[in-house]
Amino acid sequence: MNCNKFEELLSAYQDNTLSPDQKKEFTKHMNKCPDCEETVDRVNHLKSILPELNQEVPFFLRNRLYLIGESEEEITPVKNYGYIRWVAAAIGTMVLFLNLFYFTNIFPAANKTLHTAVAGIENFVVETEAFIGRIKESNNFFIFKKTETITKSEKKKRNPKAKKKTIRGFEYG
Amino acid sequence: MLIDRYSKTVYNLAFNFCGSSDDANDLTQDIFVKIYKNINKFDENLNISSWIMRISKNHCIDYWRKNKKNNYRVELEDNLVKDEHSPEEELIKTGDIYKLREKMLQLKPDVRALLIMRDIQNHSYQEIADSLEIPLGTVKSKINRARIQLARLYEDR
Numbered sequence: 001m002n003c004n005k006f007e008e009l010l011s012a013y014q015d016n017t018l019s020p021d022q023k024k025e026f027t028k029h030m031n032k033c034p035d036c037e038e039t040v041d042r043v044n045h046l047k048s049i050l051p052e053l054n055q056e057v058p059f060f061l062r063n064r065l066y067l068i069g070e071s072e073e074e075i076t077p078v079k080n081y082g083y084i085r086w087v088a089a090a091i092g093t094m095v096l097f098l099n100l101f102y103f104t105n106i107f108p109a110a111n112k113t114l115h116t117a118v119a120g121i122e123n124f125v126v127e128t129e130a131f132i133g134r135i136k137e138s139n140n141f142f143i144f145k146k147t148e149t150i151t152k153s154e155k156k157k158r159n160p161k162a163k164k165k166t167i168r169g170f171e172y173g
Numbered sequence: 174m175l176i177d178r179y180s181k182t183v184y185n186l187a188f189n190f191c192g193s194s195d196d197a198n199d200l201t202q203d204i205f206v207k208i209y210k211n212i213n214k215f216d217e218n219l220n221i222s223s224w225i226m227r228i229s230k231n232h233c234i235d236y237w238r239k240n241k242k243n244n245y246r247v248e249l250e251d252n253l254v255k256d257e258h259s260p261e262e263e264l265i266k267t268g269d270i271y272k273l274r275e276k277m278l279q280l281k282p283d284v285r286a287l288l289i290m291r292d293i294q295n296h297s298y299q300e301i302a303d304s305l306e307i308p309l310g311t312v313k314s315k316i317n318r319a320r321i322q323l324a325r326l327y328e329d330r
Contacts, residue, residue, distance in 0.1 A: 011317035042324035050292040052270060057184045061198050065176045068205050 001029040006036045010043060176205065179222070182294060183229045189289045190233040190282075192274045196240075204232050223304030226296070230286045230305060237282050276326040280319055287312060288319040 006029050012018050013026050030037050057065075101110040102118070183204050188197035207228055215224055277285055287305075290296045298316070302309040 007321055008314070008317065010321065011313060039321060039324065042328050043320050046273075046320060046324040046327060047292060049269060049273065050288075051295070053185075053189050053273065053293050055181075055185055055188050057180045057201075058194070058198070061184065061201060062176070062180060064202060065180055065205050068202065068209060 001025045003029075003033060003036055006030070006033070007039065010040065013040075014043070014047070175208070179225050180205075182222075183225065185294060186226075186229050186286065186289055187233055189274070189277065189293055190285060191237065192278050196236075200233060200236055203236075204229050207232060220303070223300065226290065226301075226304040227306070230290075233286060234282045273323075273327055276323060279326055280323060284315050284319045287316050288323065291316050292320070 006026065009018060009022060009026055013023065018026060030040060098114065101107055102114045105111050180201065184197055184201045187200035187204070188194060191197060191200065208225060211228075215221065277288070280288065287301060290301050291298065296304075298309060298312050301307075302312045305312070
């Protein structure tokens with residue numbers, strides 16, 4: 001018997017399901033091969049400690065499971081939105097670094113660029129406001145023209161001399 | 174009730190499969206949701222225990238492949254079934270168990286599930302073969318190889 005064959009039969013030996021001949025061969029090999037003997041010891045040790053991995057179900061989990069059992073409603077698993085956390089973290093970190101570079105002079109080049117950019121944005125906002133103001137004042141631009149809705153009574157008040165419409169002597173309109 | 178009878182089996186498979194109690198909690202819940210959703214499809218002539226084992230094993234393997242394949246961690250837990258040990262012995266035992274769990278995660282997922290069912294949950298080879306619809310000889314040889322591999326990983330500290 002070689003070591004590979006020995007390993008193949010190891011579980012059967014431990015379960016005591018080898019034939020007498022196989023068992024004899026197995027024991028003979030084990031007695032003359034220290035490596036295989038060690039393997040047997042290791043597997044025996046492993047088998048003795050594996051049952052200790054058994055866990056009791058936590059109390060809170062058992063309660064949650066009862067709720068699943070009682071509920072006949074369809075339960076949809078919670079979707080994984082983990083990536084949103086990463087995006088938020090990335091944006092937060094970026095803002096932090098921008099603040100750091102803007103308010104400190106650790107990296108003068110970055111600080112200068114940021115100040116230039118912020119000044120540019122401020123300038124753009126001021127210019128835009130001024131432009132909109134000018135358009136409003138000019139009163140020619142169609143989107144800012146005021147439109148009025150005049151009721152009939154107001155129309156009469158504004159133009160009292162308007163010819164009254166009559167049919168057979170009765171006024172209307 | 175289904176939960177009283179099978180929650181421990183499902184939870185232990187999940188915990189020993191992924192090495193983390195948080196993941197095991199989520200997995201156990203997901204598995205029971207799946208069980209309740211598909212209970213109408215269950216053929217009453219079959220063994221419900223085998224059916225639950227198969228659902229649990231498949232769900233754990235899917236979860237592992239999607240989430241943990243390259244990013245797993247093991248955590249220490251304090252709700253092990255405790256015997257009467259001194260604090261020192263408890264500490265050594267906890268360390269051993271942590272190490273064992275860590276090494277178990279290095280086994281291939283399907284082999285790991287078989288080993289958990291046999292050596293931790295004490296199901297018979299025949300039960301495992303029936304529930305997973307795998308030939309008995311394959312189950313035995315896979316478990317045998319898994320034991321030898323894990324024993325070597327565990328002792329080579």
